[in-house]
Amino acid sequence: MAFPVDLRRCQALGLAGTAFLALGGETAGALPVADLLSPESGRAALGLVGVYFGVVLLIAAWALLGKVIRGPEPPTTRALLMVLVVWAAPLLLAPPLFSRDVYSYLAQGAMVDAHIDVYAHGPARLGGPLAGEVAPVWRDSAAPYGPVFLVIASALVGLTHGELPAGLLGMRLVALLGVALMAVALPGLARRCGADPAAALWLGALNPLVLLHLVAGAHNDAIMLGLLGVGLLASQGRLWLLGVVLVTLAALVKAPAALGLLAVIALRRHAGLVRATVMTTAVALATTVLATAAAGTGYGWIAALKTPVSPHNWSPTSLLGRVTGRLLQGLGSDLAPLATPVWHTAGLLATAAALLFIWLKLRPGPVYALGLSLAAIAVLGPAIRPWYALWGLFLIAAASPSASVRHRVAAATAVLALGVLPSGGPPDLAQLVLAVSGGVLGVVVLWQAHQAAQEPALGRAA
Numbered sequence: 229m230a231f232p233v234d235l236r237r238c239q240a241l242g243l244a245g246t247a248f249l250a251l252g253g254e255t256a257g258a259l260p261v262a263d264l265l266s267p268e269s270g271r272a273a274l275g276l277v278g279v280y281f282g283v284v285l286l287i288a289a290w291a292l293l294g295k296v297i298r299g300p301e302p303p304t305t306r307a308l309l310m311v312l313v314v315w316a317a318p319l320l321l322a323p324p325l326f327s328r329d330v331y332s333y334l335a336q337g338a339m340v341d342a343h344i345d346v347y348a349h350g351p352a353r354l355g356g357p358l359a360g361e362v363a364p365v366w367r368d369s370a371a372p373y374g375p376v377f378l379v380i381a382s383a384l385v386g387l388t389h390g391e392l393p394a395g396l397l398g399m400r401l402v403a404l405l406g407v408a409l410m411a412v413a414l415p416g417l418a419r420r421c422g423a424d425p426a427a428a429l430w431l432g433a434l435n436p437l438v439l440l441h442l443v444a445g446a447h448n449d450a451i452m453l454g455l456l457g458v459g460l461l462a463s464q465g466r467l468w469l470l471g472v473v474l475v476t477l478a479a480l481v482k483a484p485a486a487l488g489l490l491a492v493i494a495l496r497r498h499a500g501l502v503r504a505t506v507m508t509t510a511v512a513l514a515t516t517v518l519a520t521a522a523a524g525t526g527y528g529w530i531a532a533l534k535t536p537v538s539p540h541n542w543s544p545t546s547l548l549g550r551v552t553g554r555l556l557q558g559l560g561s562d563l564a565p566l567a568t569p570v571w572h573t574a575g576l577l578a579t580a581a582a583l584l585f586i587w588l589k590l591r592p593g594p595v596y597a598l599g600l601s602l603a604a605i606a607v608l609g610p611a612i613r614p615w616y617a618l619w620g621l622f623l624i625a626a627a628s629p630s631a632s633v634r635h636r637v638a639a640a641t642a643v644l645a646l647g648v649l650p651s652g653g654p655p656d657l658a659q660l661v662l663a664v665s666g667g668v669l670g671v672v673v674l675w676q677a678h679q680a681a682q683e684p685a686l687g688r689a690a
Contacts, residue, residue: 322444327445348528377452406452413460421596452482460488600624
């Protein structure tokens, strides 16, 4: 007997999941330094269990919602957007979760406001309590973000007068705006790419990674992807020059979106490849110059793009570099320090090869090609975080040619959703045990609910 599934059950289960996330985050999240609890404290332990309990409930709700979408009466896009609103609501006022990057954003905005070059100095140069909230590994790191995001961060710091609670809320609202743009763009992109709009919304906007990292974590990837999605949608109509501007603005938030200009050119090739290339390049350059001049931050972000590569990054090339370095060190070789740089270079070459294969040999539709390309950059690049997976996933959701691709991507999503502690810090054994306990508790509760739902149905059948 199948477990009874409908949209209301999915909505309620996901709401319970994000509510537990928000409650657990009050003691186990990426809290301000003054509010941080010792990981050994009972409240922090209970919060960690609660967060992972909520994550499991959210993943289950999302998986069940996918079943509803594949059913005989799939929900409308409006109904799915309402589910997204309901699921996101408890996270609006929750503390930051799964990363302390939002504190870096505010510190960098304050640096711009104080006329400190964020591309030459880290938040430590700013000093004061705001800089103290930044994760130690990033305090001396230059900002890798473009002028558009830094202007947003600076304006937000000015509006909130540097007050931390208001600043955190403001950054979350910016992230929610980005998620809203993603949700608006997905159905239109899916229709133009011949994909199912409901399935695109399910995978690209209702995805647990979106809620955990773009909403709860307030990452600026949300505004990058939102601008990129709306820009690609506009590029397929009469407003294609506006689309170029929007895609360029997305790249001026975070650089990977610049690859979207290739997709714009490909989308306009029917008007002449040379003309589309010249016009796109000219408009993108003009937008870049004007936005940079208005921001007054300069072009230092290009040289600062190496900032996301931390010593303990867990990208495949970084992991291989560390393993190779230890092996060489054990053999007494002087080449050990070169291992990681060599693997990073190999990863960049592999990325270039993958992009050439996708665009010149595989040659799928432009939006799908862009999604595959951004996924390759995230996987093969020198730095990776779970939310980087959303770069490619967002567009793969909009343009995937088959359900099997969506299912494989969804499975990877479920794994990545469990990969980071709510504090954003590295785990120890005790925290891993607590996190696993919370997840197992969620599975047990779901199984008991499944069994309880089966009993009345079996009785009626008898």
